[in-house]
Amino acid sequence: MSSTTLNSYTIGIVGATGAVGKEIRNCIEDRGVLKVDKLRFFGSKRSAGKTVSTKNSGDVDIELFSVDAARECDVVFLAVDGDFALEHAKAISAGDDGAIVIDNSSAFRYEPDIPLVVPEINGECTKGNKLIANPNCTTAIGLMAIWPLIKAFGVKKILMSTYQASSGAGQPGMDELTNGTKQYLEGDLMSHDGIKNEIFAYPLPFNVIPQIDKFQENGYTKEEMKVTWESRKICDLGEDIPISCSAVRIPTIRAHSEVIVMETENKVDLKIARQVLEDAPGVVVKDDPDTLTYPMPLTATGSYDVEVGRIRKSLAFGDYGLEFFVCGDQLLRGAALNAVLVAEEMDRNGALSSSSE
Amino acid sequence: MSSTTLNSYTIGIVGATGAVGKEIRNCIEDRGVLKVDKLRFFGSKRSAGKTVSTKNSGDVDIELFSVDAARECDVVFLAVDGDFALEHAKAISAGDDGAIVIDNSSAFRYEPDIPLVVPEINGECTKGNKLIANPNCTTAIGLMAIWPLIKAFGVKKILMSTYQASSGAGQPGMDELTNGTKQYLEGDLMSHDGIKNEIFAYPLPFNVIPQIDKFQENGYTKEEMKVTWESRKICDLGEDIPISCSAVRIPTIRAHSEVIVMETENKVDLKIARQVLEDAPGVVVKDDPDTLTYPMPLTATGSYDVEVGRIRKSLAFGDYGLEFFVCGDQLLRGAALNAVLVAEEMDRNGALSSSSE
Numbered sequence: 001m002s003s004t005t006l007n008s009y010t011i012g013i014v015g016a017t018g019a020v021g022k023e024i025r026n027c028i029e030d031r032g033v034l035k036v037d038k039l040r041f042f043g044s045k046r047s048a049g050k051t052v053s054t055k056n057s058g059d060v061d062i063e064l065f066s067v068d069a070a071r072e073c074d075v076v077f078l079a080v081d082g083d084f085a086l087e088h089a090k091a092i093s094a095g096d097d098g099a100i101v102i103d104n105s106s107a108f109r110y111e112p113d114i115p116l117v118v119p120e121i122n123g124e125c126t127k128g129n130k131l132i133a134n135p136n137c138t139t140a141i142g143l144m145a146i147w148p149l150i151k152a153f154g155v156k157k158i159l160m161s162t163y164q165a166s167s168g169a170g171q172p173g174m175d176e177l178t179n180g181t182k183q184y185l186e187g188d189l190m191s192h193d194g195i196k197n198e199i200f201a202y203p204l205p206f207n208v209i210p211q212i213d214k215f216q217e218n219g220y221t222k223e224e225m226k227v228t229w230e231s232r233k234i235c236d237l238g239e240d241i242p243i244s245c246s247a248v249r250i251p252t253i254r255a256h257s258e259v260i261v262m263e264t265e266n267k268v269d270l271k272i273a274r275q276v277l278e279d280a281p282g283v284v285v286k287d288d289p290d291t292l293t294y295p296m297p298l299t300a301t302g303s304y305d306v307e308v309g310r311i312r313k314s315l316a317f318g319d320y321g322l323e324f325f326v327c328g329d330q331l332l333r334g335a336a337l338n339a340v341l342v343a344e345e346m347d348r349n350g351a352l353s354s355s356s357e
Numbered sequence: 358m359s360s361t362t363l364n365s366y367t368i369g370i371v372g373a374t375g376a377v378g379k380e381i382r383n384c385i386e387d388r389g390v391l392k393v394d395k396l397r398f399f400g401s402k403r404s405a406g407k408t409v410s411t412k413n414s415g416d417v418d419i420e421l422f423s424v425d426a427a428r429e430c431d432v433v434f435l436a437v438d439g440d441f442a443l444e445h446a447k448a449i450s451a452g453d454d455g456a457i458v459i460d461n462s463s464a465f466r467y468e469p470d471i472p473l474v475v476p477e478i479n480g481e482c483t484k485g486n487k488l489i490a491n492p493n494c495t496t497a498i499g500l501m502a503i504w505p506l507i508k509a510f511g512v513k514k515i516l517m518s519t520y521q522a523s524s525g526a527g528q529p530g531m532d533e534l535t536n537g538t539k540q541y542l543e544g545d546l547m548s549h550d551g552i553k554n555e556i557f558a559y560p561l562p563f564n565v566i567p568q569i570d571k572f573q574e575n576g577y578t579k580e581e582m583k584v585t586w587e588s589r590k591i592c593d594l595g596e597d598i599p600i601s602c603s604a605v606r607i608p609t610i611r612a613h614s615e616v617i618v619m620e621t622e623n624k625v626d627l628k629i630a631r632q633v634l635e636d637a638p639g640v641v642v643k644d645d646p647d648t649l650t651y652p653m654p655l656t657a658t659g660s661y662d663v664e665v666g667r668i669r670k671s672l673a674f675g676d677y678g679l680e681f682f683v684c685g686d687q688l689l690r691g692a693a694l695n696a697v698l699v700a701e702e703m704d705r706n707g708a709l710s711s712s713s714e
Contacts, residue, residue, distance in 0.1 A: 178542060185539050208520050210653070242675070252563050292568060298564045317599070
């Protein structure tokens with residue numbers, strides 16, 4: 001852990017050249033909220049020694065990862081897989097002189113003692129904790145709209161169907177989609193023959209794959225159960241609130257869309273629903289049938305805000321239900337931005353600076 | 358109306374060169390159930406005089422459409438828009454010597470006296486009627502799975518989220534998607550600048566558009582309400598069974614996918630659910646987590662059967678709910694095949710032959 005002054009921090013990123021790692025760098029530099037004393041990038045033997053150009057910190061060498069080196073930082077973002085996190089996260093954050101660790105993987109999300117945080121919802125959970133889990137992308141995006149509506153009307157049930165982009169599988173996922181699409185269009189139309197799928201279970205170009213992550217015993221996939229488990233933990237909802245998701249991969253690049261239906265505890269007033277969403281930080285309401293304004297990957301890509309629209313009383317639940325459509329950048333709110341906002345929250349509540357005193 | 362013998366018919370198609378019209382031709386010729394005495398194609402001044410090659414009837418000239426000429430057929434498929442149907446369908450089918458008309462548009466779907474038919478569900482409604490409406494593609498595909506489950510477990514509520522292909526907007530829709538995608542991939546990635554959208558409200562390549570057809574006063578689109586209205590009429594469900602749909606266009610070519618959640622009246626038994634779907638005509642169960650078998654446009658495109666999979670008890674409704682995923686060829690079950698199956702049903706129940714005596 002470095003010794004810094006004036007709340008300026010040594011910030012480490014493990015996996016800085018990956019799709020999420022890149023966006024963490026961008027978010028830190030573009031937002032400028034978290035003051036950077038020094039940026040340190042850590043990687044495997046394969047990437048160590050390479051140099052990454054940054055906007056404000058010049059060229060930064062990628063160092064070979066070691067727990068000791070990571071502990072010298074004030075805050076370390078882990079943008080790597082769950083196995084890596086399981087092996088190293090606790091060692092990096094252990095003890096008074098450990099670094100704050102914000103982990104993007106699913107490794108620690110369900111540990112009762114480790115906060116799972118969307119800063120706009122349960123940011124206060126970060127207090128007193130040195131290891132924070134960043135939620136699943138689909139959950140983080142959906143909850144931005146769900147949470148203000150729960151506060152306004154209460155909730156009895158949540159149903160979600162997702163339209164998930166290839167970026168959920170990182171840069172290799174995006175590359176496989178765009179390269180495969182080129183190949184499809186160059187060949188005979190209507191044929192997927194010879195189109196590679198090493199990242200996805202089936203070729204994704206012009207296709208839909210109704211499976212993300214592994215199947216569970218109850219017939220749901222792990223991705224779908226993440227929405228149930230993580231929403232419950234982040235919003236502190238009891239087991240008596242059913243949450244069901246169908247998670248579907250579609251051929252888009254990097255913004256996830258979601259159809260969400262909520263059965264509410266109290267009668268819905270659409271004006272109030274729109275108002276609470278307009279007032280919600282991190283949300284932009286795009287909802288005007290007259291001008292054909294609604295959320296789309298086309299507009300949500302690259303945006304910090306989650307777009308919410310198609311807001312209407314759900315025919316499924318009458319006056320006690322809402323149906324709407326959200327769209328959010330999978331790499332930003334779904335990963336990097338949320339992680340950086342967690343660090344900003346910890347800066348504000350003193351957790352980062354106390355770690356560097 | 359022609360005079361034919363041995364149940365061999367003069368079959369007319371209005372719009373035979375469009376995406377749906379072509380598939381009607383293919384279905385008639387490939388299935389070979391409906392015996393063709395003569396094929397007649399009708400078109401506007403623009404297409405009249407052109408010639409279309411058919412598999413079994415040689416080259417067929419496109420005739421300029423007239424009601425009188427259409428009335429000479431035993432059965433006429435209208436694969437044109439609702440305005441055309443409104444203007445001509447009743448005149449073609451009027452009186453004892455009119456032709457049977459099977460209309461693909463939405464013009465007559467909600468007229469109480471005109472049957473709206475999915476042959477596997479309510480084929481008997483065709484009896485005594487000369488004008489039959491073919492349902493909306495999304496509805497026809499979804500009901501193939503919903504209906505056997507309603508019969509097995511009853512229904513209290515249906516929720517649907519759709520993943521609809523560009524073919525819903527015909528050949529121009531499919532062309533706009535594939536041409537736009539080429540253009541997108543040739544240009545700078547991540548930019549839709551300059552990509553044409555004359556058919557869709559926004560560029561569809563790598564995008565999602567949560568609007569199909571016009572907005573209604575209740576915030577739903579007409580496409581979404583079609584699912585409610587048509588499912589109710591075809592399955593004879595009361596107003597007390599809520600049906601809610603979110604209809605979403607995605608960048609796929611010609612197979613629609615749907616996430617469907619049903620709240621059932623009776624306790625669900627998953628084995629029975631699978632069995633009734635396996636036994637249902639026009640349905641193929643693709644549902645094996647171990648082999649990653651589930652419905653996809655990749656496999657459903659070009660197939661007569663609607664694929665059903667991801668069948669599980671819905672967490673939203675516990676033992677009284679089912680959640681599943683369907684995928685069906687939009688041009689086949691969603692349009693042409695259903696229309697041809699209606700004609701086959703009317704052949705079997707004598708409605709066609711009585712029209713030609």
